[in-house]
Amino acid sequence: MGAAFATVLMIACTAPSLSANALSFPPTDFAILNPDTGVAIGRSRYRVDSTSDGATLDGENGYFDGQTDVETAHLELDAAGQQPRQVEFDHTFYNADKSILMRAHVDLKSGAATCIDNSSGQVSTQSATLSFPADTWAGASIVIPIQDILRAGVKGASRRLHVFNCAPSPKIFAINVNVDPGSAVWTSYGAEALRVEVRPDFGWLNVIIAPFVPKLHAWFDPNDGWAFVGDEAARYYKGPKIMLVKTRDSVRAAREAK
Template sequence: MSSDGTQTIGYTRFTVLKNNSIEEIKGETRYLDGECDSEDEFLYLAPPTYIPRLDSYEHSFFNADGTLKMVDTLSVKSGVASCMSHMSGRVNVRKSLLDVPADSFAGASGLMMIVGSLRHGNREISFHAFACAPGPELFAVEASLPERSERWPLYPGDLFRLDMRPDLGALNLLIAPFLPTMDAWFNPNDNWNYVGGEFDRYFRGPHVMTVRMPPAE
């Protein structure tokens, strides 16, 4: 939906596939103006805990005419990360070699990790998030579950909102306002499923809102 929650601007569908110790998250978003996004992540279920760990991430953004706008990629094993964009007919590529902590996630895998943590009763959640801002970066993220539930006009029920912001220490006041942020809503009466939230589509891109479609009555 639009950032003010008044207009539907597109639809997103996520699918999780499992093959032995590998999980794949595929996300497809199609906007009514013709633009679309495609997200593909692989996670490894590491023994003995079998806690999902990110293996690779790729998120592509397309213009309404089908041409490529941007691609964000991260390979955890090699640490190679890249942020590619097409602007004014030119290709701009930023690459970095990152030291990727085991608790690193990106895109939908971050939400999946948060849901799992909430289902295990965790009230304090911390992890590292990958983002192009505008070059490849890993940010420490912390969030605390509020003491009380809230009502959200866009989805029924008593929900909990997590306000996720990068933790940059002494630089928070200077840099944090310019980095991607996300507010996410979870339903404790539906096994803590994610039901929607607000986020920047990409760095300095449009601020959008997702709302989960409630199951049919």
Template sequence: MITTRKRGWTVAVAASAIILTTAGARPAFSADALKFPPTSFVILNPDTGIAIGRGHYHLENTGDGATLHGENQYYDDQSDVETGQLQLGAGGEPPRLVEFDHTFFNADGSIQRRAHLDLKSGAATCIDNSGAKKSDQAELLIIPDNTWAGASIAIPIQDLLRAPDRGLARPIHIFNCAPSPKILAISVKIDPANAVWAPYGAEAIRVEVRPDFGWLNIIVAPLAPKIHAWFDPNDGFTFLGDDATRYYKGPRIMLVKTR
């Protein structure tokens, strides 16, 4: 099991939390590490297997990095849009996230929720208009190294999958509205054997992402929310789908890459 050492509490990331795919050998990173062709996903109810929406993600190179853009459209006319600004590291270092935004819309187009983080300044905003009492919280956060949000979390996870020694611990942090702005530590567990993932119909490797409570893990971790994601071991560990909640304390949904 690969764990982070910082104590913290995380929640299930939104449905698109592990979508960005990078290419290239580890540990060298370059502009080629930010290649992601336009990819479509079907969104399922994980309990019934019924399709409830569609998703589409693509990556646009910007010279010194890339912009991740994703849209999820639900059949009840709700939707969400995610953008992540990525910057290439210097001297072969991995790319890093520099700005993140994930906005959720009601069926009438009004904003239901929004999470935003400027990783250079630490300025973070969490908006929740879903209840009778609306919430708009802004904080200035200290951003640890190796901090990600939304789909960009795939970068450190794929780095772990490609590593010769998958048991090597690395600190990983994630930004989330839980419900106020927070930087949280996570742990990653990689299944030792590949298996056919039925919703996709092909071999996949399963990864579990969950909170890291430090020395309290033995007591609290079994009760904490977690994410399961699947990657293709035969195609550079490209992302195939996940089972997570759409947002903090939201409904569970499953993303499955269309073939």
């Protein structure tokens, strides 16, 4: 999300199972901010729609300078209809003239992945066939396992997962999801929220590499069923940092609908 999770998250032996409830995500609006100044630079909307075998996540991000990006993810439920798994992902970034700036696409079933980079004005396309661990996620869908961790009541703990990202070629990263021990008022959101930190796990190299690796932070509302309310991350690999913050109108609409 916000590109979010465009970067790119074990609870000792007893990781909670993901539930179909995690696929509930009504249309939600976000402001896109410059995290250094707090100034709005765009708007974003995400939603999850049910399908016969799972759900589809759609996200649209529009920037005031004319740039846009569109994210789509397909999720399937297991035979019992309980555990969701991401099976496809596409995130395409467009310049103001509608030409492609970046694109990440992956079919997690076949392993086929493609990364397109046109940031230098010369199109670079890199493809690979990867073998994805069952706990691999991509893009905004990473919110699903994080919410499941929070709904299980886990705080102050870390869980290891995997994510796909173009960096700049197709890659799978092991990540750690670290949950703060308690909630606090998140100023940008204007209400209480619990912060989750996501960062790559390089094993024994963490001591050397970790200080130089950008972190991703996401916030969830403990008073609204752990609804995702924002994040701070790079828009794409080595791209500008952005912050997504759920708008108060979306918060009000969600609470009135209950």
